[in-house]
Amino acid sequence: xxxxxxxxxxxxxxxxxxxxxxxxxxxxxxxxxxxxxxxxxxxxxxxxxxxxxxxxxxxxxxxxxxxxxxxxxxxxxxxxxxxxxxxxxxxxxxxxxxxxxxxxxxxxxxxxxxxxxxxxxxxxxxxxxxxxxxxxxxxxxxxxxxxxxxxxxxxxxxxxxxxxxxxxxxxxxxxxxxxxxxxxxxxxxxxxxxxxxxxxxxxxxxxxxxxxxxxxxxxxxxxxxxxxxxxxxxxxxxxxxxxxxxxxxxxxxxxxxxxxxxxxxxxxxxxxxxxxxxxxxxxxxxxxxxxxxxxxxxxxxxxxxxxxxxxxxxxxxxxxxxxxxxxxxxxx
Numbered sequence: 044x045x046x047x048x049x050x051x052x053x054x055x056x057x058x059x060x061x062x063x064x065x066x067x068x069x070x071x072x073x074x075x076x077x078x079x080x081x082x083x084x085x086x087x088x089x090x091x092x093x094x095x096x097x098x099x100x101x102x103x104x105x106x107x108x109x110x111x112x113x114x115x116x117x118x119x120x121x122x123x124x125x126x127x128x129x130x131x132x133x134x135x136x137x138x139x140x141x142x143x144x145x146x147x148x149x150x151x152x153x154x155x156x157x158x159x160x161x162x163x164x165x166x167x168x169x170x171x172x173x174x175x176x177x178x179x180x181x182x183x184x185x186x187x188x189x190x191x192x193x194x195x196x197x198x199x200x201x202x203x204x205x206x207x208x209x210x211x212x213x214x215x216x217x218x219x220x221x222x223x224x225x226x227x228x229x230x231x232x233x234x235x236x237x238x239x240x241x242x243x244x245x246x247x248x249x250x251x252x253x254x255x256x257x258x259x260x261x262x263x264x265x266x267x268x269x270x271x272x273x274x275x276x277x278x279x280x281x282x283x284x285x286x287x288x289x290x291x292x293x294x295x296x297x298x299x300x301x302x303x304x305x306x307x308x309x310x311x312x313x314x315x316x317x318x319x320x321x322x323x324x325x326x327x328x329x330x331x332x333x334x335x336x337x338x339x340x341x342x343x344x345x346x347x348x349x350x351x352x353x354x355x356x357x358x359x360x361x362x363x364x365x366x367x368x369x370x371x372x373x374x375x
Contacts, residue, residue, distance in 0.1 A: 066100060066101040066102050067098060067102045067103070068102070068103040068104075068105050069091045069094050069095050069102060069103070069104050069105065070091070070105045070107065071084065071087050071088055071104070071105065071106050071107075071111070072087075072107060074086075074087040074088075074090040074091045074094075075087040075090070076088060076091075076106075077111070078107065078108070078109020078110060078133060079109070079110065080109075080110030080111070080112055080134075080136055081112060082112060083112055083113070083114065084112055084113055085113045085115075085116060088111070088113055088116055089116060089118075091104055092104060092118050095127055096118075096119075096120060096123065096127070096156075097122070098123060098124055099123050100126075101124055101126030101127070102124065102126070102127055102128070103127075103129075104129045105130050105132075106129075106130065106131040106132060106133050106135070106164060107132050107133055108133045109134070110133065110134045110136050110167075111134070111135050111136060112136045112137075113135055113136070113150075113151075114138060115149065115150055115151075115152075116150070116151050116152070117152050117153075117154060118151075118152070118156065119154045119155060119156070120153075120154065120155040120156035120157060121155050121156065121157060122157065124158070125158035126158050127156070127158060127159050127160070128162070129160065129161045129162070130162050130163060130164075131161070131163045131164025131165075131195070132164060133164060134164065134165040134166075134167055135151070135164065135166050135167065136167045137150050137166075137167065137168045137201070138169065139169050149206075150168065150201075151166070158189075159190060159191075160191045160193070161192050161193070161195060162193045162195070163193075163194045163195065164194075164195055164196065165195075165196040165198055166195065166196065166197045166198065166200075167198045168199050168200035168204075169201070189211070189212045189213075190210070190213045190214070191213075191214050191216070192205075192213075192214070192216075192218060193214075193215075193217055193218075194216075194217045195219075196218075196219040196220075196221070197218070197219070197220045197221070198222070199221070199222050199223075200220075200222060200229055201229075202228050202229060202230075203228070203229070204220045204230065204231050204232065204247075205218075205220070205231065205233070206233045207232070207233070207235075207237050208233075208234075208235055208236055209236045209237060210236075210237040210238075210240065211238050211239050212238075212240075213237065213239070213241070214242075214243070215232065215241070215242045215243070215245055216241075216242075216243045216244050216245070217243075217244050218232075218242075218245045218246075219245070219246050220232070220246070220248065220253075221248050222248070222250055223250055224250050224272035224273070224302075225250055226249065226250035226251075227250060227251070228250075229249045229250045229251050230249065230251045230252045230254075231247035231249045231251075231253045231254060231273065232245075232247065232254045232255070233252075233254075233255045233256075233257065234254070234255070234257065234260050235256070235257030235258055235259050236257070236259035237259065237263075238260075238261045239262050240260070240262075240263050240264075241263075241264045241265075241266075242254065242266075242268060243264075243265075243266050243267055243268075244266075244267045245267075245268050245269075246268075246269040246270075247269070248270075248273060249272070249273045250272070250273070251273065251274055252273065252275065252276070252277045253268075253270035253271075253273040253274070253275060253276055253303070254268075254270075254276045255277050256276075256277065256279070256290055256293065257279070257290075258281060258287050258288045258289065258290065258318060259288040259289075259290070260290045260293070261290070261292050263292070263293045263294070264293075264294045264296070265293075265294070265295045265296070265298065266295075266296045266298075267296075267297050267298075268295075268297070268298045269299045269301070270301070270303055271299075271300055271301035271303045271331075272301075272302050273303050273304070274303060274304045275300060275303045275305035275306050275307060275308050275333070276295055276298070276307055276308065277305065277308040277309075277310065278290055278293065278308065278309045278310070278320055279308075279309055279311055279320070279343065280310045280311060280312060280343050280345075281309075281310070281311040281318040281319070282311040282312040282316035282318040282319075283318075284316060284318070285316055285317070286316075286317060287316055287317060287318035288318070289319035289320060290319070290320045290321070290323075291320070291321040291322050292321075292322045293322070293323045294324045294326070295307065295324065295325050295326070295328070296324070296326045296327055297326070297327045298328045298329070299328075299329045299330075300328065300329070300330045300333050300336075301331045301332065301333075302332050302333075303330075303334070304333075304335065305334065305335045305336075305338050306328060306330045306333045306335065306336040306337060307325045307328060307336070307337050307338070308335070308338040308339070308340070309323070309338075309340070309362065310338075310339075310340045310341075310343035311341050311343055312342075312343055313341060313342035313343070313344070313349075320362070323362045323363070324363045325337070325362070325363070326363075339362070
């Protein structure tokens, strides 16, 4: 899976969410940010972050209403406090120029921070130029602990919207993700090498997987989740490499799929590997106009040069599906 993301959580952090009513507030406009959608506000955002990170007490970094153009931003710790609340009432806008971000695979990235809450706002990734570049076949640019992301809207990411990689105890709630159904590689949420991830009360409409779950994901819960358009919720692909961590203890509950290619999918390569999917529960799924409501594929191969399939490879274990009577389609 490509590691590019609109919002990447690639660091070790510990969330200690405290009341910040009386905490200092750093408004990005005070640091020179312009809410006109045209002026580069990257330096202002990073300057506000520097002040927030250096504070010895809990702080709020505030983004007011308006559209703020920024290039790639790395919010880096460790910080002197463990209660940074980022409140976004406006919209962060990525550059329309697909080369403006350069070789950086992420637009907004947090590293080595301890205790971050991100609330509200819209992230507009301006992905259409990159999608056109890819469709035309041209050359195109290509671990956190205890993190809460709440009420954020991600719009038109150039590639993956949210990537959770090498993380522990991450919660996404009330998140809205949107991209056209024909936008390539715009996975909504990608989770791998992480434990204790929760996704609740979230809606994803995109051109690829609404949620993709890769090797090393464990103790994952998805609940009250709406998907469509998109490719559904997908575990895998698994078993591409001989030595690979498995996926285990996944609960997907109270989901609705509308106009998607797949609903609930598990896919693994048909070749020797110690990768696996274990203790997977799909419960209370409603599917409307879904091409493949449940799709378990142990001979996955997206390319023409596929490996010789190997029989009796035990990769997918303990999968349970429980459905309400209101389900529109259910095929196994």
